[in-house]
Amino acid sequence: MSLDAVLKRIDDEIPAALDRLFDLLRIPSISTDPAFKADCARAADWLVDDLRSLGFAAAAHATPGHPMVVAQGGEGGPHLLFYGHYDVQPVDPLSLWDRDPFDPELQDGARGKVIRARGASDDKGQLMTFLEALRAWKAVHGTLPCRLTIFLEGEEESGSPSLIPFMREHADALRSDLALICDTGLFQDTAPAIVTMLRGLLGEEIVIRAASKDLHSGMFGGLARNPIHVLSKILADMHDETGRITIPGFYDGVSELPEAIRAQWQNLAFDHAKFLGDVGLSIPAGEEDRTPLEMIWSRPTAEVNGVTGGYTGDGFKTVLPGEARAKVSFRLVGQQDPQAIREAFRDWVRARVPADCEVTFEGHGASPAGTMGIDHPAFEAARAALVAEWGRPASYVGCGGSIPIAGYFKTELGMDAMLLGFGRDDDQIHSPNEKYDLECFHKGIRSWARLLARLA
Amino acid sequence: MSLDAVLKRIDDEIPAALDRLFDLLRIPSISTDPAFKADCARAADWLVDDLRSLGFAAAAHATPGHPMVVAQGGEGGPHLLFYGHYDVQPVDPLSLWDRDPFDPELQDGARGKVIRARGASDDKGQLMTFLEALRAWKAVHGTLPCRLTIFLEGEEESGSPSLIPFMREHADALRSDLALICDTGLFQDTAPAIVTMLRGLLGEEIVIRAASKDLHSGMFGGLARNPIHVLSKILADMHDETGRITIPGFYDGVSELPEAIRAQWQNLAFDHAKFLGDVGLSIPAGEEDRTPLEMIWSRPTAEVNGVTGGYTGDGFKTVLPGEARAKVSFRLVGQQDPQAIREAFRDWVRARVPADCEVTFEGHGASPAGTMGIDHPAFEAARAALVAEWGRPASYVGCGGSIPIAGYFKTELGMDAMLLGFGRDDDQIHSPNEKYDLECFHKGIRSWARLLARLA
Incomplete structure (x- = not known):
């Protein structure tokens, strides 16, 4: 009943949620280029303000590189940590962009509206799915769903040099029951997926x-x-x-590969001809x-x-x-x-x-590569929440990209991490004309609300 | 007697000759980059003005690329054509230059003063050795030494796309008894040399x-x-x-290689350890x-x-x-x-x-590669003039660089070409901090005066 109210609130609030996301996307927080150092700090401050508006005790912590945003809020239930990153990739070659990468716009795309901007998918749009879910929850319930730590990094696209020292120094503030990481995608653009194997x-x-x-x-x-x-x-x-x-x-x-995983992957019926065809290629080039x-x-x-x-x-x-x-x-x-x-x-x-x-x-x-432990009950709760929202089975999959933070939660803080996200293969992250489908943003917010309702 | 007067005039005029060369060096006539098109035209006009001041009928001829400067003057004796190019290489990476490449300066170098600027050696400084020799000759004799055609190109550093069509269209104006080309160097920085083999x-x-x-x-x-x-x-x-x-x-x-040439090259006692050592290398890298x-x-x-x-x-x-x-x-x-x-x-x-x-x-x-015919009496006259000026034997040598114009004089106009110049291996042509030794400029001018005295 109250979940329905939260989901309705999310649906009603999409225009305002987009306004907030666009504000964040307008900040050119390119972490690898020293010319954008002040912009990275500005993005961190923007997030601190937003988290405070949700009732969090939030601060941007200085590092030798870009600031870390840490926020604490809520009570009861499992103690969940949410991780995202507010920094983005460089934009060159700029000539291949259809528009200013830091002037976001809602455009027509292959699957409905898309949010076009650097960082729309990787990772500002994704991290805002979680904050928007919390915002709707708070509007309906008056409180946050459970005890929460929010941890937002600004160096993910430049090798995270400050991450491990920071995690060690702030271990007590960061340690929780499970880390939720929103920096991955749907499988073949349609099926919800939880990543359990990372390069x-x-x-x-x-x-x-x-x-x-x-x-x-x-x-x-x-x-x-x-x-x-x-x-x-x-x-x-x-x-x-x-x-x-x-x-x-x-x-x-x-x-x-273990035989069980090989069989599961076979069942996914990965369409590599389409995957390569979408980017103008046809011949697998690896081993x-x-x-x-x-x-x-x-x-x-x-x-x-x-x-x-x-x-x-x-x-x-x-x-x-x-x-x-x-x-x-x-x-x-x-x-x-x-x-x-x-x-x-x-x-x-x-x-x-x-x-x-x-x-x-x-x-x-x-x-190093990471293989996730999936014992925490949140994994099966997440699968159920994802099936409910997307109407498709949710699978445990691999991911070719590297999300080192997942391994660091284990090695530095002894925590498991659950990686789920709503990106699509054609989001052009790290490339010109990055986008995030409005559907992914919207259903992503709803997915988090469903998961929080099961865990709270 | 009159040669002595010309040589003295050259010695006395060096400061003024440097002023003129510096004026030409200040024009950034980079032919390969369209942004410098107007500068190339300006360099051509500067040379037309200078040639007119020497009594030539001179003009800059438009081409689909950069202008060709052609001048006619003098009477009697052999009809000599002099070729040089007024365009220069790009200057990047600019950060490796000690100074603005187009703000020439006389600096201290390993062998006395050097003229530091893009084009100082390749080819503005070299082409001006010939014009300064003519200027001194005219000052002493009142006339040019013989019938002369001056032909200065502005596309040598960008593949000379307009050269052959121009040579064909102006064949009658350009055809003469012998082409003199000043775009090469001394052998091992000290011995005068005439290039007879070009890649x-x-x-x-x-x-x-x-x-x-x-x-x-x-x-x-x-x-x-x-x-x-x-x-x-x-x-x-x-x-x-x-x-x-x-x-x-x-x-x-x-x-x-013919055995005779191989033997002659052996006699040159090329010091490849020094040649490579001067640029920080030691191991021959070819076949x-x-x-x-x-x-x-x-x-x-x-x-x-x-x-x-x-x-x-x-x-x-x-x-x-x-x-x-x-x-x-x-x-x-x-x-x-x-x-x-x-x-x-x-x-x-x-x-x-x-x-x-x-x-x-x-x-x-x-x-294509070129092998020069050396039958014209100017070749032996040049060898004698060079020995007199430099006090060292003058050799027929090869050149690894490509000076296509030498071949085109043969194929398009039926003329032989004599390549002699005064560059040194450390001139850093095509590289940052290009220079031309003042000694090379000075003795280069005197070399031409001695040659003209023998031919006139």
Whole structure:
């Protein structure tokens, strides 16, 4: 009865909820770029104000990087922690956006209205589904549904350098019965899903330096080492002809998929032709003896995320450059050890650099893969709430992306974490023209309300 | 007697000659970048004015690209054409320059004063050596030394797209007994040299497109094709383990060095340890069975001049990009056919691109290698003039760079060309902090005066 009132309140409040989300989306909180530091702080302050309006005791805590927002409120029931992140990815290339990434707009999309803006799906729109559910609950009931801790980070898109120290320092304030993390998506855009398997992430930046300056390729070409050649060979050699990664020891700690999970994934009937077709591709590019779902959920990867060297402007310049650089990331699974792989990768690269060249490395984050414990009763409550809202079975699935926070709740605070979210594959997170379907926002809010009603 | 007067006049006029050169260097005539189109026109006009002040009938001729400066003057003797180019290379990365590249300054250098600016050596400083020699001659004699055509191009650094049509259309105005080209250097920084072997140049830009947009490397990584991987493999495969280029048919038309030339080059005692050491390198990087001089003068090359793809800004972004691109140039020798190699390269690349990716090409210039005829008496006159000025033997040498104009004088106008210049290996042409030694400028002017005295 009272759930119906909360759901009706949510339905009625969607225009106002969108206004609030748009306010947050207008703040360009790009955490990886120091030019946006003040904007990150502004986003944190906006959330503190909003949480206070819901009755939370909330504050933005300074860190060496961007602030952490922590809020405490409510009483009774299980003590739940909700995690989200208010920082967003960079927006380049800006020329590929249809509009200003920080001027959100409701547009027509393939499945109804979409919220278009950087961060609409990852993760501002998703984190606001939870806050809006609380807002409706409070409007109907006058109180929050149970004891709640809200924990919002501003460095998720830049490797979370302050996260572990902060969690350790504020362990007592953060420790609760279960963490809820809203940074994942629906399965194949329609089926609600709880992620129980997450890949880890290791980032490395390599710079190969050869000549002490850019050279004329006519005068020196053929005799002087070209660092782009050295780098290209290294990047090409990372995979063998079958798609396997060649770095020694890389597969240490990678297990075969348990038969039960393999069978469950088979039942999901993943349509990889559509998944790839939606982005203009058709041929699975990973290890040749793996299924497409394995490639994105349970197999480790090595991907070059960026490469640059020499003249890259308009026209042509016959330069033989002094340096070339690449950003490489590894998605990790099972028991792969990020630090061991970092060292193995660096040794492997060093062995491929000629004696008169130099290589330097910069590490960018290192988080192991995670497998979630699903013993807490909230997992089955969430499945039931999701089925009720979406009218489809809710599955336990894998996720190719890295959400290191899930593992940190376990290792730092001894808590399990439940990952559920409402993103779609075509949300273009990390890409130009990011969007979040209005349906996902709306039903996401309702899903949380249903789950809270079961747990409170 | 009168030569002495000309040489004294040159010595006395150096400060004024520097003022004139600095005026020309201040004009940012970067031909490859459309933003500098008006500056290229301004440089052409400046040269027209200067040539008129020397008594030439001079004009800047419009082309589809940048103007060609043609001037006629003088009477009697051999009819000599002088060629130079007033356009310059781009200046990026600007951050590596000690000063504004277009604010020339006389600075202290390793061998006395240096003229620091983009174009100081390539080619404004060099072309002005000839005009200053004429100026001194005219001041002493009242006339120009012989019948002269001056031909100054503004597209040399961007593939000379207008050159051949212009030469054909103005063949009668340009045809003369011999072309003098001042765009080369001293041998090992000290010995005067006349270049009789030049490598050709072929430029290709490749774009590999995979997904229709940038993807999240967690969501898609392992399954979706990464165009940087495709490109890296192509670039890595261009050379085999011995440094040979693997494109089928690439070496068609490449001959072994004649024994006589090999012996002469041996006598030059090229110090490749110093040549490489001056730019921070030590290991010859070309084909393993070739001498260093062969690598830069008589062997063809494939060099990546620029590569870019994905996120290249500060920090880290786990993107799986939609495209990657490279600029590749080939230095050609002997009878290698640029068009045949362009086609062979494109076919070879296409065969390496997965079926669901796309490759596009853009060609940037194509000029064959050149071997100079040295029958004209000016060659021996030049050798004698250079020995007199520099006090060292003057050699016939090769040049790794591409100066297509030398070949075009032969193919389009039936003329031989003599290439002599006064650049040094550390001039950093095409690189930040380009310079031209004041000694080279000064003795260059005197060298031309001595040569003109012998020919006039």
